[in-house]
Amino acid sequence: MKISVSMLSSYLFCPRKLFLQRVLALEEPPKESIVLGSLRHEIYDFINQQEEKIVTSIKDKAQYNDLIAIYKGFYSRILREKIIKNKSRIKGVNLDIVDVFKKTWPLILGEAETRAKNIFDFIQKYNLYGNELWERLTPKIISEQRVESDELQLRGIIDRIEVYENGYVPIELKTGKMPKEGIWPGHRIQIIAYAMMLEERFKTQVKEGFVNYLDAKETRHIVINPFMKEEIANLVKEIKELLKNQEPPGYCENKNKCTTCGLKETCYNEAEVSTLLSELQ
């Protein structure tokens, strides 16, 4: 049975938590960060699906201001629609929909500016418009792409892939806190796993990947090397062992993780964990 890439990062965060969720079937209560994160994923996915329509509608003599106006109009409509669609989930974690709009709009506006600039520069260079512009435009962006690997026994969904003439670049979009330097271990392992899966699927070498920390508006780079495949294979092996096991791993060493963990109460209640374990027998 293939395991999901998100399990790799959950395992690195806390093996005990992965055990509680996957073996004892415990669920974390909905959290503000999870609701906002999934809303942003939904918006970015929709934005990417609409990109061809926007680009092919761009006509002769379009200036940067015209492009940014097209993107801003389109994206503000998408944001409003998606917030309304997710209204009950947003209210369920005590958030106000107007505040969510205000908080999310700067991120979406940043995306609009980046894309408008990319298109404007491309038009300046090649003087192409409409369908021809879309056909020649690089990078093309694919979002929410399902991938799986028989060799690594993994499956997952890549947030974003940038497709260039000479290769593929996986990108993860993350909300929440960014580390002072580099990439959180769980995010790093996801990018590596996706790079390996893209290599297998497209029979090409994937040399790099990125994590885009949306709230911090910063993108961090990771260089991929072939030795990382062993690291992924070892983790998959350890997780498969864990899922077969009837014995929960110990508590995680970093107690800061427990402070934010939605399973904390059950996790530290040994009697409850024992009862759940005995129900597995």
Ligand code: SF4
């Ligand atoms: S409370 Fe701490 S040890 Fe328990 S599952 Fe959560 S992070 Fe892991």
